[in-house]
Amino acid sequence: MLTKTLLLLLLSVIPVRVSTTDGKSVQGTFQGIGSGELQIGVDGETQTYGFDALSSLTPVTPPDATGPTMRVILAAGSEVAAQELSLTDETLSIQPRRQSRLEVPVKQVRAIRFRGATAAVNPAWLAKLEDERRGDTIAIRREGDMLDFIEGVITSISADTVGLELDGDEIQAPIAKLEGVIFGGTKVSSNPGDIQVVDSYGSRWSAAEMLPSQADAPLHLKLAGGITHTLPLEHVESIRWTGGLSLLATVKPAVSSHTEYVQSKLDRDMLNAWFAPKPADGQDLVMYGRSTVEYRIDEGFKTFAAGVRRDKSVRKATETTVRVYVDEKMVWEESINNNQPLGFELPVVEGRRLKIEVDPGSQGDLGNTIRILRPRLLR
Template identity: 20%
Template sequence: MVLRMRDHMSLLIVLMLLWAGMEAVVVASDVRMSMLDGQTREGQLTSISGENISFNENGMSVNLGMTDVLAVEISAARTVPPQDPQVLSLNDGSRLHGSAIVRSAKELTIESPGLGRVSVDSRKVQSVRLQSDNPAYRAQWATFLQRESEKDLLVVAKRDGTGLDFLAGVVTSIGAEKIEFLLDGENVPVPSARVYGVVFAKAAAEGSEQAGTKSTIRVTSVSGDFLAAKSVSLENEKLQIESAWGQSLTVPLEQIQKIDLSGGRVQFLSDLEPLEERFDGVDLEGDLLSGLTDKEQQKLLFGPRRDTTMERHSKIRLRGREYSRGLCIHSRTEISWALDQQYSSLDCIAGIDDEVAFNGLYKVGLKISGDDRVLFEQIIATTDEPISLHLPVDGVSTLTILVDFGDEDSTCDWLDLADARLIIAKDKP
């Protein structure tokens, strides 16, 4: 009897130790880290504190300085579509999905499923979308977001459903039932259900001393939220975030997709104004579309896209993975940028976009040059896996990218340079 009890106790202890070991494995999340030197490191993330990142790599504990890391991606993260209809966008680039948006003269609040109640200074708000995303309105809404206006834009859906319309005035409050709107000095209550969204006056945001506060960290959640942050720390699988708008937030690491630490050290190529951009047409002879469209119309149809594919409103996608930044370039196009010896490397992932990659075997040519020196040149086929490039551009004054016909044909020539970024040199001339 004693032996049996001892056996049971021994078994219980073994099970407890095994369970503890399993817990220890769960606590450390598998991550992939993009380094400043172009390398990628993988391991189990254990903590982020101060200026250091700690992780286990091949059974060894490693500490890295944050200045050496561009991004931390959670390997097990799986994106999930947001369930809440409303979207809050801030001037610092933050974008949150949620519900129950309420705005007063000084403060705006939103109920976020992952963050709880988020409170923001009204002057830091760029826009709010109050209704569910409507694909038919997406392009028009994006245009409203780019408008420079000294007044708030109250955006409503046309009654016949054919598009969006707007009124320019001053939004004094937003509630669940109505929006108070000053139009030509007269207060007009508008039912909230009628309003698709509000784009706030640019002048008000620029007049705020802290509205354009720069943040160096960007956190992306699995539901597609973006949070601009001043600092982050990690302990016991909880990410502590000091947001750019001044609120402290705690998020389980399982809800995080990526921690981007590249702010101030990276220039996205899609944000850099080209020195020269030349589109030579979609065929060698130049007569494929002759009589159908002129060269300018062809450029509108097939010219380079920034952060989208040729379809303009579709994200860049390579082998199932979506990218929010990058270029999509059709043959035959040549683009040059002035680097002025300010950068150390060009990093990107090159491949033919998923939208056309599975339509047959086609090829496109890619040539990247720094001044008069060829940095990379290759024919890329629709069947090829995406290529990760890390090209040194130290001392380069002009960067030139040529996307050419790879098989004397431009069919499926949607060449993506996903996540294309220039690393700013530490010691600029």
């Protein structure tokens, strides 16, 4: 009994590295979570840090694990690497690897991707994910990495099939032939949890709170959306208290500009008020004609994700090119010819500045109103 107790004690002592908001770094052993505070052992003493003073926590020895490829994307910001799942009676049951099962109301689920992300399929999948829809959608993977989308009502999900009601008939679509499913009518949260926990299996947990827990007990997360989950500390790759997502529509740009195709003598402040890039619907950006908007990339952000399409207020327009730059290096460029959205996820690791440019070329900028869908930086 003594040997078993000693072993459990040793396993509970996990060396961690803590960074604070004032730039300090402290190394010690994890001692537990209090009410809004972290406790670590340093040189035989327990030090306490309020969450508002913390930036991040990482284990000194990162966990080494391989996660499942299937991902469940929750409306409130979490992305769960799922080993198994099932949908019955409006509840999605998710089994992460070596963690407790989650029971999530389907109205809080944005999408499920059954396959791993690939460069060939990402643009079509991410664009559909960002696009507005009322009904549910299944994405079928065809030869040549093409996706076909069918709308209906998703009624069930089992280990092998997705049930879809289509024009009054129900079909069973084999998961082996699907890229994923997207749920219609799910409202995406613009305020994901301030705490992001990344585990070694690939899940990203957006937590509104971390509830009290002891050193030898799992972390107790209250996710954005009111769902709770327990996560063993030995599975944790990182914890960030500064948030895992930055919606650019809520951030003041470092630089914003607009140039008219036809020069005008109107007051510049008035023109900028009309045509400079501006937020729309709390999450999107609208950019007119020849314009640019630039943002600072804070430390720790790794990915820039967004969708791009012509604004639905435009009925007819000439071709427009949208470009994305990281530190003045162009990392994405596409021509927008119609109202179909395009999506992307771009690495920004070690980048300091992000710029989005809309260029109508030499054809004039009449009707070239571009909507950038949920542009966001992700840690």
